[in-house]
Amino acid sequence: MYTIYVYVLDTLADWEIGYVTAELHSGRFFKKDAPRLSLKTVSDSKLPILTMGGLTIMPDCSIDDMVISETSVLVLPGADTWNDPKHGAIIEKAGEFLSLGATVCAICGATTALASFGLLDHRPHTSNGPGFLEMFSPGYKGQSFYIDRPSVADNNLITASSTGALPWAKQIIEHLGVFEANTLEAWYEYFRTGEPERFFALMQTLPHSRDH
Template sequence: MHTIYVYVLDTLADWELGYALAELNSRRFFKRDAPQLAIKTVSYSKKPISTMGGVEITPDCLVDDVVASKTSTLLLPGANTWNDPHHAAIVEKAGELLSAGATVCAICGATAALADFGLLDARPHTSNGPGFLTMVSPGYKGSALYRDEPSVSDGGLITASSTGALLWTKHIIECLGVFQADTLESWYEYFRTGESEHFFALMQTLPSGDGC
């Protein structure tokens, strides 16, 4: 069993998690032998949070419940509230996860939180444009490893800009190994371009009766 921990906090950017959660929860394009996944929302308290879109989410578990192992993946969405000191615990936990060989996936404002903790200083990464992390994270020392791309995957660390959610999701799915390679490529090209040929190619990669 692989556990996907989704950190939730007030003003969470709904769209940044949309592709990833929809595909990982629905399993609609999973390959036959894909590993089982458990998706759990996590926060610093059990108090409900309100996303940027006004959706209320009550966390399933607390930061201390997150298991740092190779079968854990942590999703850190963007939000306007990352400066709240309550979130320091999950950033520290992200460091533990990376050290344990787990996967940490941060997008938009969450990348700044990792930069503050020094987790981007020694690994290729991206964020909301060149200079952003230097501007918002005074202690950031990783500018030489910054990549001006929508999403960057470096082993167990997957980062993205606020507009990079689609490629970020592709990298997450690829890391988890739950799609066939041709399924993932057709899925990505269809949602990237909107061209119907990629939708039909996607359907052809699935066993008969699967898909939407």
């Protein structure tokens, strides 16, 4: 079973994790033999946080409660508060995740926190631009590994820009192997284009549609 830890912090950018959390929690498009998932919010304390959209989230657990194994996944959303030193604890934990073969998924501002700790210096990654990382992470030395795409997957590290939420979600879902390949492609194309026929194509890939 996979445990998905979603780090929550004040000013969390709601839209950046919406595709990921909705699909992984609901399982509505999962394949029949998909691995089971447990989704938990984690924070630096048990106090409620307020997202950028004004929603209050009460964390399920603290950083000390996290259990790391190869089936652990850490999701780091963007936020305007990543430069607060208290978030160093979760980035240290992210380093442990990567070392142990667990998965780290970071988007937008969270990539600056990884960059500040040197975690992007030797791995292919993306962000809101190499200049963005240099501006907010003075110690960043990963320029030669920067890839100018909305989302970049490098084995167990998946990074994205603030506008890469959809391809980021696709790469995370693909990494976890919870969708059939044709379902994932149809899902992505529907949300990417908004074309009604893509929705019907998506429905046709699901097990119940093949049973009739």
